Amino acid sequence: MIRQKIVHFNKKSWVALMVFLGLFGVLHEGVHAEVVDRIAAIVNNDVISLIELNEALKPYLDKVLAANYGPEKEKQMLFKVREEVLKQLVDQKLTDQEIARYKLNVNEKEIDQSIERIKQINSITDEEFRAALSREGLSMETYRQKMREQLLRANLLNREIKSKIVITREEIKAYYDAHPEEYGVEEKYYLMSFFLKSSPSTSVQSPSAHHGVMKEMLVQLRAGNNPDDVVKSILNQGVTVQHLDLGLFKLDALAPDIQNAIKGTKVGEYTNVIDTDQGLQIFYIKDVVQTAGKTLELATPEIESKLFKEIVDSKFSKWLDELRQRSHIQIIQ
Numbered sequence: 001m002i003r004q005k006i007v008h009f010n011k012k013s014w015v016a017l018m019v020f021l022g023l024f025g026v027l028h029e030g031v032h033a034e035v036v037d038r039i040a041a042i043v044n045n046d047v048i049s050l051i052e053l054n055e056a057l058k059p060y061l062d063k064v065l066a067a068n069y070g071p072e073k074e075k076q077m078l079f080k081v082r083e084e085v086l087k088q089l090v091d092q093k094l095t096d097q098e099i100a101r102y103k104l105n106v107n108e109k110e111i112d113q114s115i116e117r118i119k120q121i122n123s124i125t126d127e128e129f130r131a132a133l134s135r136e137g138l139s140m141e142t143y144r145q146k147m148r149e150q151l152l153r154a155n156l157l158n159r160e161i162k163s164k165i166v167i168t169r170e171e172i173k174a175y176y177d178a179h180p181e182e183y184g185v186e187e188k189y190y191l192m193s194f195f196l197k198s199s200p201s202t203s204v205q206s207p208s209a210h211h212g213v214m215k216e217m218l219v220q221l222r223a224g225n226n227p228d229d230v231v232k233s234i235l236n237q238g239v240t241v242q243h244l245d246l247g248l249f250k251l252d253a254l255a256p257d258i259q260n261a262i263k264g265t266k267v268g269e270y271t272n273v274i275d276t277d278q279g280l281q282i283f284y285i286k287d288v289v290q291t292a293g294k295t296l297e298l299a300t301p302e303i304e305s306k307l308f309k310e311i312v313d314s315k316f317s318k319w320l321d322e323l324r325q326r327s328h329i330q331i332i333q
Helices: 013-019 050-066 071-101 108-121 126-135 140-160 169-178 207-222 227-235 256-263 296-325
Strands: 004-008 032-036 039-043 046-049 186-198 239-250 274-276 279-291 329-331
Touching (some): 039 071, 108 140, 169 296, 186 207
Antiparallel strands (some): 004 032, 039 329, 186 239
């Protein structure tokens, strides 16, 4: 029996419809089109139906249409999205077939525990969780089925990939030695800042005048004058300069413009006037402190986790490629 599904298209969606004429069977013209379900792809002994593909495509289709591309660009994007989504569906079918072949299973308790973990991580009650599902148009039953599928695929991944991975001490040390910027000695700058803030009654209004005030202040600071005395002298010019003790910072934690200014500045020196997002600033390098990084022992769990993820991603991609090669996959154009 041929199953049918009615899909409603507004005027905007007709562009998308034209793209998919080879995919959809259009039975009559007008604002409404009737879609006849048929096979979109064959994956071994299973099929991906047109309606299944259409459902998976819908959220992506909506985003492409909402992006207001030109007709040609929109057509290209829709074909690209269709190709990617169909590839994902094929991969899902292949993994589901492997799950069935190995007779993997997930019980209701495991699903309950996974849902509880999600609620705990997001700090939400059961009522809030169900309300969130409702907003997404999902029933609890549908969500539990999706969770079951995720857990089954995770079990398959563990059986085929994760359980076979062994990360040696030598591999961990090699990664540690190759990334001294992550685990070696850390260099931190002890910074003080002179930050110009216009007062409500300021007589200095133009940005160039503000720059002039800060440059004058910089000359006095570099001449060795007491910073507090210099700040007080600026008050008479209608602006307020805040003298702030900022503390220790890693260079890469600072904004790029501040980094560039500090790189050429030695301990005990002042940077040039910098126009930052917070306003005009002068930085003083009070000290540069070197702190010990993580030892190999402390870094081992983090490195092991990184290497494990890299290996899993690589091996899973290779495993999936091999699975595709030994499978019968036919895309119906």
